[in-house]
Amino acid sequence: MTPGMGLLKMSAGQPVPLGASLLDSLHEKTNWNFAVYAPDATALHLSLYRPDTEELLAEIPFAGRTGDIWHLAVAGIEMGTLYALKADGPNIPDAGLCFDKERVLLDPYCRRLNRPQIWQERQYVSRSHYALAKGVLEHHNFDWQDAVKPAVAREKTVIYEAHVKGLTMQHPEVPEHLRGTYLGLCHPAIIKHLKSLGITTLQLLPVTAFMAEPRLSALRLTNYWGYNPIGFFAPEPRYQYEDAVTEFKTMVRTMHQHGLEVILDVVYNHTAEAGEDGPVLSFRGLANKQYYLFHSHGEIPDYQNYCNFTGCGNTLNVSHPMMQKMVLDALRYWLTEMQVDGFRFDLAVTLGREYKRFNPYAAFFQIIAQDPVLSQAKLIAEPWDVGPFGYHLGQFPAHWSELNDKSRDTFRAFWRGDHGVLPEFATRLLGSRDIFQKHHKPASCSVNYLSYHDGFTLQDLVSYNQKHNWLNGEENRDGHGHNLSTNHGIEGPSSDPAILAARFQHKRNLVATLLLSQGMIHWLGGDELSQTQHGNNNAYCQDNPISWLNWQLDGPANKFLQFVQQMLALRQKFACLQQLSLLDDNYQLHGDKHQVHWFLTDGTEMTEQHWHQAELACCMLEVENRSIGRSLFCVLNASAKNQPVTLPEHARRLVFDTSLNDGLAPTETVPRQDWLQAAHSLSVWQ
DSSP, X not given: OOTTSOOOEEEOOOSOSXXXXXXXXXXXXXXXXXXXXXXXXXXXXXXXXXXXXXXEEEEEEOOEEETTEEEEEEEEEETTOEEEEEEEOOEEGXXXXXXXXXXXXXXXXXXXXXXXXXXXXXXXXXTOGGGSOOEEOOOOOOOOTTOOOOOOOGGGOEEEEEOHHHHHTTOTTSOGGGTTSXXXXXXXXXHHHXXXXXOOEEEESOOBOBOOOHHHHHTTOOOTTOOSBSOSSSBOGGGOSSOHHHHHHHHHHHHHHTTOEEEEEEOOSOXXXXXXXXXXXXXXXXXXXXXXXXXXXXXXXXXXXXXXXXXXXXXXXXXXXHHHHHHHHHHHHHHHTSOOOEEEETTGGGGGEETTEEOXXXXXXXXXXXXXXXXXXXXXXXXXXXXXXXXXXXXXXTTSEEEOHHHHHHHHHHHHTOTTOXXXXXXXXXXXXXXXXXXXXXXXXXXXXXXXXXXXXXHHHTTOSSOOOGGGSSTTOSSOSOOOXXXXXXXXXXOOHHHHHHHHHHHHHHHHHHHHSSSEEEEETTGGGTOOOTTOSOOTTOOSTTTSOOOOOOHXXXXXXXXXXXXXXXXXXXXXXXXXXXXXXXXXXXXXXEEEEEEOTTSOBOOHHHHTOTTOOEEEEEEEETTTTEEEEEEEEOSSSOEEEOOOTTOOSEEEETTSGGGOOOSSXXXXXXXXXXXXXXXXXX
């Protein structure tokens, strides 16, 4: 024990709960229990460090072991002391054992880090403890000021996806010292913007502690998105002003006070330890063969060959009881201690892999369904991973919602002018009931979106034919090549008025379609600002103005922002846009009942044969509320020609037309006889 630490008292402690738990405190001295899962270790040590210099204060062997859990109680630790672990045992990679008694490890249950974890090869190779961030031993109460979770219904949810840093780094009203932080995120200017849009739910890209890949560090880039976790409990310190935990809670409290939900994008499919040649930071040094999935020769695991169902070098074995427990403990922690409202699960198929194959009835899903806390959260799945048989859209439990890439691609193809798309377009518009069967699941199982963080922004979708990812350092090989985009004549920026007009009208068509569609709505933050990433559709490593939102808008961009606000308000106004309840839909028997009719442009109702006409790109849709006798009427024209339309008598008032007045509602009565629907446009009538 190092002098200056004071008098510490050690005892065996308890095996639960896992991690570091405060037992009691007296003034600045605190008593802690430490419990760590390390079944194959032969010894475990607790390392304590000074909070200012990270100077080693003491190394204490764990005194107790119960089954696979090592435990230790230490009394007399000063508040704010840093800690890490060291595990001793055999180093036999062929047997899945990677112990190194000199290697400093992060506690997987660590609640707060003292600094960001940045790859430092020289320090790592020399086993310097400075190569690793440390856990902070602290505890303090937080006043939630009676803030409550908004509990927005799934069908009324409008998600705004944002990056903690990127949302505020260039906002002129956010104080400079708060830009890029949790506190900046809840600044009144940001709250005002979200509320003006009609957003109900803020979805944040990963906020748990992460480390950029060594390859990116060598290129002087970083994993800006944060999809490379080193732990599942500690909020990322890059986004703190002083104290990440308190400031994250402050952000959530402020959002709740304004009626806004907060859901987190969580990564429980891989870690920053990567593949066989990756660094040992935490999991691998404590329980490598239990925490990760490995390929096998017959029934014999090949511990030198990590399963890479994530594209990141390794795959977590969530079907293992202890890995599963850690994920569930982390989810409960964020829901209760941090008070978030739900989660979007990255590569969620990995969570349901049992014996390496996806099982829609996996234990993980069953536990969540039965848990009184977890079952109440918003749960959104990215319903695929990159492993074998990894695509499972529509196969998650009914209380989960799923990212519907089919709706995204169909909306894009239809308004790009692709032929033969109308039948699928109609299906996606009305809730993808071929995937989410109406008798078993609500339409809100489908999360409909136009763009996501991993792809073109909406502005780039109408400005580029090809991806331009050269700055990522992978010779433009990264990022998806199938974008269903169009540049309207010129690749990239243009000052041509005709091209600009076509691009904005294309965007209005897509936005109107999204907000008229059945399902939960997902909006990529910045699309309302006409944000461009200059053709980069995989800006995961661009921590710079390429990714940061630009709040300086010109006239056309301001008009487009107004159109987005108008469309979100329209969705909130009409219940049939939030949850269509058809007469033959037995999933929900209460509430209004609706009837849907499809018409040709001459006013005659469409029949089955019309749906097989590949050239048909213009038609009309009526959603009738049978309970109150009112209807919404939509004219869709994805063709390159203006189309004369015979409107029904009850379609009396034009709500908006994407080809007129920048898509904004008309200020005076519009004559409706012999309506001419402009090429590449849609209109809505009431």
